[in-house]
Amino acid sequence: ALDKRKFEDMSSGESTTGDMKIQIIPCRDANRLIIRDTGIGMTKADLISFLGTIARSGTRAFMEAVSAGATDMSLIGQFGVGFFSAYLAADKVKVVSKHDKDEAHAWESEAGGEFTVRPATPEEDGDNILERGTSIVLSLKDDMEEYLSEDRIKELVKKHSQFVSYPIELLIEKEIDVEEKVEEEEEKKEDEEKKEGEEEEEEKKDDIEVEEGSEEEEEKKPKTKTVKKKVEEFERLNTQAAIWTRRPEEVTEEEYKEFFKTLGSEWDEPLAWKHFHFEGSLEFSAILYIPKRAPFDLFDSKKKRKNIKLYVRRVFIMDDCEELCPDWLSFVRGIVDSEDLPLNISRETLQKNASMNTIRKNLIKKVIELFKEVAEDDDKFKTFYEQFGKNVKLGIHEDGDSRKKLSSLLRFKSTESPDDLTSLDDYVTRMKDKQEKIYFIAGESIESIAHSPFVERLQTKGLEVLFCTEAIDEYCIQSLKDFEGKEFQNITKEGLVLPEEEDEKTKREELAKKAESLCEYMKGVLGSKVEGVKCSDRLVDSPVVIVTAEYGWSANLTRIMRNQALSDKSMFDIMAAK
Template sequence: MSRYLNVCQLSSKILRTGSLRHGAMCSPILKAHNRSLQTLSTVSYPKTGSHLPVSCAQHHYSTETKAASSDNAEKHEFQAETRMLLDIVAKSLYSDKEVFIRELISNASDALEKLRYTQLSEVMPFPTDQDHGKLEIRLSTDKQNRTLTIQDSGIGMTKEELISNLGTIARSGSKAFMTQLSEKNVDVSTIIGQFGVGFYSAFMVADKVEVYTKSHKPDSVGYIWTSDGSGSYEISEFPSAERGTKIVIHLKSDCREFADDQTVLNVIRKYSNFVNSPIFVNDEQTNKIQPLWVLEPKSVKPEEHIEFYRYISNSNDQPRFVLHYRAEAPLSIKSVLYFPETKPGLFEMSRETEVGVSLYTRRVLIKSKTDNILPKWLRFVKGVVDSEDIPLNLSRELLQNSPLINKLRNVLTSRILKFLQDRSKRDTENYLLFYKDYSHFIKEGIVTTQDLNEKEEIAKLLRYESSELEEGNLTTLPEYIEKLAEGQKDIYYLCAPSRTLALSSPYLEALRTRKVPVLFCYEPHDELILLQLRSFQNFNLTSVEKEMRSMDKEEDETGKILGPDSLPTGERDELVSWIQETMKNKVHQVKITSKLDAHPCVVTIEEMGAARHFLKTQSQNLNEEQRFSLLQPRLEINPKHPIIKKLASLSKSNPALAELVVQQLFSNAMVVAGLVEDPRTILGNINQLLTLALEKH
């Protein structure tokens, strides 16, 4: 009695906390019920035997339960623990009632697979008369009587197996069968069952469940098993039963939709469309599309991939690339992944969009479009991943939090990256078309991925124009490194809206003079991507603005600029001091530079890219003084430029005009640096300069 109370308390706690829905119940519940976890009984089969063909005809059972004599029915009570567990399974284990169809079809599929495997080792030959149906699963609906029938022509059950398998929850006959065959090194990849609870999902929707069955063994007797799930079940002989199992589900009044054939068809197509046996609903086959991922890649034709891609993606386009990937180590993986041909829409670009890959185990859908097995940035990939090693919870609806899931995710991500890298080399033209449409996702991967090695692998997929290449030609980071001059430790890049603006940038001048290649980044987010990446293969990713800010290599120890065309030392020092005083509210420092030629000055900031991003996203509530205080811009002037030379003399002869000029020079430099949100703010200063210029004419 005390054990019964303990079980009740434990079951009640689980129902209150809802932990059962998250897979937490499996271990504590089963440990509490020793009878339910006794060593699985096994059926011994001879080690040798020839493959004997099974020639079968369709099953026909009477649906009239009166055919079974109630006089000789044996009544059995569920064990106390089993009664409590049955209540949990029926009410709390599964999140959606429709999955009972998936569970019962999986059981039927296992029964057929067991029969196939048994042919290899059974000593006695199977009957080959026409009284035995084909190896198939048949469902029939009856709206009037509110029933759903699921029937297979599989291995069937004896009376003892009925009591053992249906009288005890969490005893998986399929798992015991798999253990047997695995010990003989037989492939059991098509056996689905693991936990021994799937059958009881029928009680989520049923007032009563009837099971008609007859074992495949010679001279077996047919039986009917009946229960309403309340605490007991009855077993009696049913002489007219044929080999296999038929389950008649008498539906509850609020579950009558499962007596509708269209509802049943939709559930099958969602979960069970790829089981290993044909499935018929009211005599019409529903699973006609092959599960391509279980086939040898070389045996699948391109048109089959197109058909399958359109089926799983619910689209009319074609896959641009196909990755048909199989592996046995470190995990068992069978997958087929598609890269769409169509450019993604705005909704698909959103991170709220679901990942397009569905997770299967042994051909049965576990989770549609799951985000557990691929990173979010790969959400544009469509396809199927099937793995027998996936750790599931008892309801087969949730993935257990396991290192195996992370390993599966890492293996698939690595394989996709390798595939795309290879495709970019072998099929460059198509890859560049793909990159044009999907580069947003690749760049997102660099920002969101935490693993540094994975970041670098993603970065190999990036493509940029370069100052050394003709317009329209793209290069990669590895290709850039291959052409580096000896001693160069940086990969330089310049962000600009277009190639024209990039080539005219003052920040590019010095590097072009030294013939150092610079990558051109035209997308607004490219700068943040490269800031996040920081380095590639031990080479720093450095913006040309940051290079401009570094110490001038032509400056000697006394700070004098070498070159005959520059301002004399005294005039230069006076001009620097005057600008510093005049612009003290905006400029943090004024400096002479020799890195400019065609431009009079530039503005440099410690982290220009971060500054631009800050101004765009977070500076709305700051006034001008606060912005310049945060930016701390440095104004670097070119002492060789005619404007700067004239400004030096103008600062003495006409300070008012000189102040307008230096204000405009600073504003121009801020615009070039991309640090002015609205250029209209500098129009007032321009108009004053024009007024003064026109006064002399």
């Protein structure tokens, strides 16, 4: 209503006055809550057309749903414009509205499907008749007195409307100090008490020589006293600025940090942030933050995520919208404010809304850009990777569209970098001539895999091996498959291909031929316990090693699966190493 008034005033060349606001007036004695706006208002025809039509068609269905236990506020959007959510708290609703093109009228209904529209009168409607605008009078149910509480109203406005661009004012009662004139009798009594002291002062003055033309005595001022008095006044509730509506270069670093703390229970400063506006098939603004610390329950699947707040035209809609952000980005905090989504959008319609998919894709794109900006600062990225490295790997595992973009963020320790993390980019630059694969080994700790027999031959040939010690590492690499055209090779599996010269290849083939009968004998002894016995050049000091079938579970993955509380033991016979 206020936006429409502003648009009409601008279109007609009139200057928009400064009285555009929303007021909330709790009437505790009458058990009523009044909400006013000085917007465009509604004509009699508007009241009948908008509110009347919904009253006949939507209210009964809405109340039936509520009676049946559908208390989820997201359902409200399915019934009309959401106006009739008022009947969750009120028995009767009256709307008094004045439009420039009509006289003031009052619409009344008790949610029974019937309503009345009449001319508004001072006798029946009093101060609710505005020069222009609308007053909504809610006659609250007996058990809904909480909505008259000053604290409850402030809480709701802060949650849902703290960033609305028009002032939202609440009528509050407060005590102030006022100066009151002392009554005549009280003043006389005070004068008598001081008379004796004044006479003594006069005697002292007589002893002092006063020059001719001295100042006349000041006229006696009326005496006052300070008393407490209860007064009513409007207090603005939405004082916080919606900084995302401004251009990024206009917002200071301190403003970004302070805004981050308002998004939840954050007390620390953010590690980094990204502020952007998107214009295209739809329009939205967003500010996204990376916190410095991961929450202790980051990967708790049962916890309701409230990391991204969704606003529509600066009105809060929800903070647990799974359609906005994938699970692997559950640590990212921020807000999204859309200009195109309807205000009464529900959780069900969000899932079918094409705009949500566009918003989601752009959020993921911008977050990855932010990650790469953080990667340019070694200290920041070290903090980021310590806290959220698993999320990056989870993103590679789950998000096929983002997999390649995220791969450059991966970091591992290796035989060439046992103390510091190295990137895949750096690994590729160190690859030997004729080396076609990126070698890795997965295990429980650096100590256990760094001295593994599987690493022996690669170290003698100067081939770098990545150490993967987190449970998600193998899943991540299996999903990624390759990096810049170089496939990953688990050195604990069969089929290991090492770069070799022609003479090395000839020597290997000769040894394999000589050991052929021995291998057949050992296979016969071991029987079905192994799939095969081969002569290999992957060992240097160790006599024998057991490798996994190329498409089976590695020993490390088998260990991880066995440790799952609800794991299927029958799968081990199929997938485990033989």
